[in-house]
Structure formats: C-alpha cells, structure tokens
Amino acid sequence: MSKRKLPKGSISLSQYRDQHFRGNRSEQEKCLLESTTLYVGNLSFYTSEGQIHELFSRAGDVKRIIMGLDKVQKTPCGFCFVEYYLRADAESAMRYINGTRLDDRIIRTDWDAGFKEGRQYGRGKTGGQVRDEYRTDFDDARGGYGKMLANKIRRSSDLSSSLASS
C-alpha cells in the first residue's frame, strides 16, 4: 500500500518533457507531479491575459499568468503559463478546461514544472513557437501560414512580381 499512486486520467502526465529542464528525468517528473503551473497552448495571438484569467479562474484562484512572447517582437505568440495557488485547482483546470474553447479555439493544457525566467519566449528560429515555423495550414489567429511556408510564398511572389515588372 505504500507505493505512491500516480495520477490517472485527465491529470496524468503527458508524454511531453521540456528538453531545457535543468535536472534529471526523475527530478523533472517529481516537479510535474507537485506542480501548480500549467502550460496552455494553441491560443490565438490576440487572446488577452484577462480572457485567460477569466476562464482559468473558474477552476480556482489564479496566482499569475505569464504570457508567451515572440522572442524578437515581444508580442504574444500563442501560449502561456497559468499558475494556481493550489494543486487541486490546477487539477480541476486539467480536468475541465483542457480541450474546451477560449476565443473560439480549442486550447490544450499540460503540466509544467514551474515557470523560470526566459521560458516566456518562443523557441522557434524566428522568435515564435516552433510549431508555427513548420505549420502548413493557414491560421488567421496565429499569424497566417507557418513561417517557413509563408517565406516560401513571399519569395515566389516576389520573384513573380519582379519578373512581371521587368
């Protein structure tokens, strides 16, 4: 009976592990299991801190929200961290908010080991989140096409317009 029960269902840990975590795997897992902080993804770039606060405070008192920013432009780039005062409230958010809508988008929540300075910035080459570099769909609320595809489109249209003008 002494063996610790791992959380099941909606509040269990996902497969994702932050590669930049300082510490080994088991330390990381321990942090995640005790954490009161959630990573929130698939936000619109236009969703404000207030909107996030409104939804997440329905699960319990929110301590702070750290908006994810584009490293270069310092503008919201579609993710954030939500920290609660209590673990139980963070669990409620995992149970009842993950997979529901905010600002007409289905958002995703996951456990986070706790906010550290620097983590508010996107880790993609161009400053935003990595997923927004490779996306091939058009997502108006996240800056249109993925960055690589957008560059390609821009280059080819530059080319065609320069051809047309010459």
Next chain:
Amino acid sequence: MDRRRRHTDSFSEDEDDDRGRKRRRIATDDVDIEDRLESLITRVGEKSTSSLESNLEGLASVLETDIPNYKHQIMKILCQCVVKLPEKLTVYTTLVGLLNAKNYNCGGEFVEMLMRNLKEALKAGEFENARMMVRFLADLVNCHVLVATSLLQMFDSFVEVTLEDNIPQVRSDIYIYLVLSALPWVGRELFEKKEMELNNMLITIDNYLSKRQKIHLPALRVWTTDGPHLQEEYLDCLWAQIKNLRSNKWMEKQIVRPYLAFDSVLCDALQHTLPQIIPPSHNKSVLYPLPRVVFRLFDYTDVPQGSVLPGSHAIERYLIEEQLDRIIHTNHVERKDCAMALLGYPAKNKIPLNYMIVEVMFGQLFSLPRAPYLDLFYGSTFIELCKLQPTTMPEVLAQASEMLFDRIDSMHSICVERFVQWFAYHLSNFQYKWSWDDWEECVNMDANAPKSKFVREVLLQCLRFSYHQRVVESVPESFAPLLPAEPKAHYRYEQEGAGSLTGTMHAHKLISSIRSKCTPEEAAISMKELPNVYPNGQENENPSFNPLKIDVFFSTLLHLGSKSISHSFAALAKFHPNLKSLAEFDDGKVCLLKVLYEVWKTNQQMMVVLVDKLLRTEVVDCSSVANWLFSFEMQHDFTSFYVWEIMHSTIKKMSRHVDQLQQEVDNAHDKQEAAKRKEQDGLDVLDDDVPTDEAIERMEERLESATSAQKNLFLVIFQRFIIVLTEHLARCESAGVDYNTPWYKWVIERLQQVFLMHHELVFRYINTLEQLLFTSDVDIHILEVFQQFCALRS
C-alpha cells in the same frame, strides 16, 4: 472469463488501450490474485457479449473455488462494491445470493461484515454509504439471503429514532430516508410476506412526516413560487412516490432484477437473520445531511412524443434521477467519461433520457446551499454531452435555457447567478450564437428586473471571455441599452479639465518619476506637500488618511499599469510600501478601494482581480472590503453581480486564512506530543523539529486574532445588511408602497446567500449573531432569513 471481459471495455479509445495493456500484464504475471479478484468482481455487470446471467453464474463458480483461500478478501471486495458501485446493486445482491446458495456460511459471514460496516458508517456519520448498505440488505431479502422479518426489525429500529426526545429533526429525517429509499427494492416482498407489519411501519412514518417542521424550505427553493412545478422537500416527495408505489401494489418498472432468473436456485437457499442493530445515539459532533428541495424543470408536456417522462410522483422518476446522480458522482472527475456514462444509461429507450440528464445536471448546479461539484464541471460536461449528441442535446439545452429564462422572475438570486455563469460559459464555447431576438422584451425593462439583469450580466460575462467588439456583434442592435460599457481605465488627471484639479501637477510629476524608474521612497517624497483634502478640494477633518494623496498616487499607479493584469500587479508590487502607509488605517483602506472603483468601474474583472491582490498583499483587509462594498459610493452597483463576487471571495479568503492557522497550531501540538512520547520512552529527540511552548503560544495568538477578525467580518456584513434592508422597509412603509421591489429581492436573497454559501462558518457564530444582531426588534422579513437558516440544522 478474463479474455472475454477485455473486449467489453466501453469508454474512449485511448483509454481502452491503456486498460487493456495493464490487465494483460496482471493476467500473465499472475502476481496479484487479489487484484485479479477485484477486477473480476468489479467488472461484472458491465456491457458484455454474453448475458448477465451467464456472467454471474460463471463468476459465482470462480469465487466458490477461491473462497477456501481468499474468503476474507472476497468479502471485503464485495462490501466495497456495495458502497462504490450502487448502480449495480442488484447484480451484487444476486451474486451474494448465488454464493449463499452454494455456501451458507459464506453468506452469513458476508452479512455479518456488512452489518459491522453499517454500524460503523452510522457512527461516523457516513449516511450516504449507510443508505447504500441498508438498500443492499433489503435487496438480499429478495435473493433469499435474509429473512424478511429481520429486515423489518431493522427498519423498525430506524423508524423508532423519530420517537427520541431532544434530537434535531435532521437526525430522524435521515433514518426515515434510509428506510424509504430501500422500499422500492423490497416493498413488494414485504407486502407479500409481512403486509401487516409493513403497513404499521408506514403508518408511523406517515405520522412523523405529517408533523415535521419545514421552516427551512424557503431557504432551499430554487423558485419562490410553486408554478408550474411544486417545489417539494425531498422526504415529502419521496413519500408521495412511495405512496404511489404502494397503490400500484409495489410494482415498479425501473429496477433490473437479475435474481429473478435464478429463482429456482435461490429459493432453496437457507436464509440468515440480521443481528440486532441499535442506531448510535445522538451527539452534537455528528453532522447530519442537510435537507434538500427536489428540483423540477420538465414535465411530460415538454418532451416530444415517443417517450414518456415519468410524473413527478412516480417512483420511476426518483429511481432514474438517483441513478443519474450516482453516475455523476462516480464520474465527476472525468467529464468525458461522465457524459458517456450518462448517455449510456441502460433504460434509455423507454425514457426521454436527454431531458432527464439535463434536469438532473441543472438540479445539481442549482442545488442550495452549494452545488456538489465545481460549476465548471457542469459546464464542461454539458459541452461533452452536446458533442456526443450533436443533433439532439443542444436542442434540449436550448429549450431548458428558454424555460429557465421564462421562470427567472421567481428564481432565487443565487441560482440566477449560477445560470448567468453557466450560460455565458456555454456561449463562449459555441461562438456566442443564440436567438437573442426572442429575449428582446427585456430591453425596455427596469434595470433590476430579473430578465433584464440576467441578459446584462450574461453580456458582462461574455465580455470577460472575449472582447467588447465581439459582444457588440453577437447581439442584435436593439440590445444596445443592455450592452456593457467598453472597459477602460478612467484617469482623472489626464482627462479634459484636469488642469484645474488640485492634484494634477503632482500626478504628472509622479508619472514621469515612475517612468524614469524612481524608488518607492522618492515617490513618497514627491507626494509630501499634498494637503489633506478630497480630490474635489473639500477639506478632510480625519487625520488618519489623506484622500488626495491616495487618489493621486493610487490612480496614477493603476493608470500606468492599466495595460494588463500583470502590468498592474507589477506596479502594485513595486510600490507596495507606499500603498501600505497611505492606507494604514481603516478609513484609508476604504478610500483606496473607492479610488480603485473610480479608475476601473467599467472593467469589473480588473476590480475583482485587484481587490484580491490588495487583500493578499495586506494593503486592505477583509472588513474594509465589506465596508467599501456597502458604502454610499457603491450603492449604484449594489445589485451588480461582481460586487458579490468580490464579497464572497473575500469571505473565502478569510476562512482559508483561519483554516491554515488552525492547521499550523494542530500540527505544532502533534509534533510536541510525539516528542514527549518519545522522551518518555527514553528515545532521543531532535530539538530543532519540536516547536517550543512559546512558538505554539505565538501561533495560537495569531489564530485567535484571525478568528476574531473572521467573526468581526461576519458581524460587519450582517449589520450592514440589516441597516440597508431596514431603511428600505421603513422608506416603503412611510411612502405607503410595496416593499417587495426587484431591488429588495436581489438584496434579501444576497443576505440569504451569505448564510448559505458559508453555512459551516456562520453556524460557528450563530449564538453571537442571535444575541447581537438578529434580535426580536429586527424587522420580521429580515429575521425570517435568519430563522430559516437556523432551521436547516434543527
């Protein structure tokens, strides 16, 4: 058996995978026979490719061979199933019946163990578990495990509780409920075998129920009127349903009874007699369940043709509702499983299941004093239900919303508030699409009229979830008068005409100092010369605070941080010492809160969030928040929902603080005692771990002052309530007009809400409240609220 079962998993695909893998491992390793037994027993009765009867038969044979070695474990697992899986009650009574037929001793030992558990549950005040055990025992009569007479004896001893002197009614109520809620299962058998004894018992119950006091009823009703549906107390309703069942010769159509198929096997079995059980006597520490009022939204005319909604006094209504309640209870931590399980309710072809689910879910969401689970659970589960049944569920939910809106005039304010919260949340998940035109009537209504208030507050909530433009675009143009103002900070020192204000120069100077990163000390020095006047120039004779200083400093700070919540928090954190000293005393704290209102009155979320921050950083305290909310300046917003959101979150924070200190004191005592025991046993004690007497004393002092602050907070709130309500009643009387205005309804029900939402706490101070505030010279309308509340536990 194991292999077959593996295919019967119902739920979502990914979960299916997970469970399958886990069980395969257990089966192959064969490490833990107990786990295997548990999984076998707990899974019987789930959806399966073979019939329930053959599964039961198979399981009974497996267990029969395991009994010699694992008897105790098997009994324990079965006893857990009684309380944990009551939705499969008859499956397990049948199983016990089959085991008893094979092995008489084994049946006897099970009954003994269950009786022991029942006694413990009653003693510990776990009445819901006790109720499931009593019902199980009752059904064992049907399975020829128990003698009918001995069950009746147990029932009689429960009914006798009603004859005890000096006990609260909630005690006798719960014992009657234990009996009544078992009767649908065993009524027929008792009627056939012991009709006279059964009838005598029912007469006693009838006598008891006709004499009960129901002062508490108004406090628990979702609707103040009885139209279109009667608002019944739970025991009265169940009694009416049981009387109907009796007139139908105790035949019902809802309970699945697998034991009927085994009648030939079971009827040969030997039966046991129950050992005598005496209800543990009453003592003050036992908390009995509070009474309830049965929630009714639909009747058969609301439901499309093809299925029939059982009438409100049909026993089937009770049985289905209870099962749905149980499904929610079992699955409330996984909203997707919950939605799936509700829609998978076995009797779905005969009944309008969607309607019953919606009614039960709203019944829980609106239940008073509090909903059993987080409001958000109901909202997110409704969304799942809509996803699973996209063609039917949204329609039923829309119909329900229409009906709730239609009946909103008589709906309790607490429930209106929950309705607003849910409705806005639901809209935010469905692109804010709603047939608003149907509700156009409320555009021209009094702002305090419930329908108009509802729409206004919903739009305010939508504003918090989205943004102003979005809300404007979601409603018809004619709704313009109901729309919230665009939220923005109002900073008087940069508005037109600011030049003539006394504080403008200082405010502008402060802006540039803060922008050039001045220290808190430097900021304080720059405020020094401001005279002790109000921003309008009027002199302030109270030397304990300087309203102009507070206004200039705090409004400038809020203005500079107005970009977002985080910016505001950062500003508050940096200049925390300044705020502390500006609002050192009570009047200063209230003044500071008034400035907050002046700046952020069009952004309610900001007010809620910032008051929370000011409380947590101890710039203001709980009673100053209460005094502010009741102040003249806030009268205009007094019936606005955000005011009460702030009030209740303030009370909650106070009580969390007290609980925390209490826990610290308890822990310290425990540690000290443990150390003393160790010392007595001659063991070494590490000094640094053990709190000293002085340390404990300090903790106790802190706890004491927090408790008295809490008591004081309630006194402030209730006293202010009495004042505003008494003024209103007197004003109406002298003017000769009806006191019962929309404003009055909102306010008196907000008073009720403070009692109900924090009922455990308020009960602690009930004597003080009675002696100091709710005395006989208080107007009866106000006093009634207090009396209804007291009656909840009497």
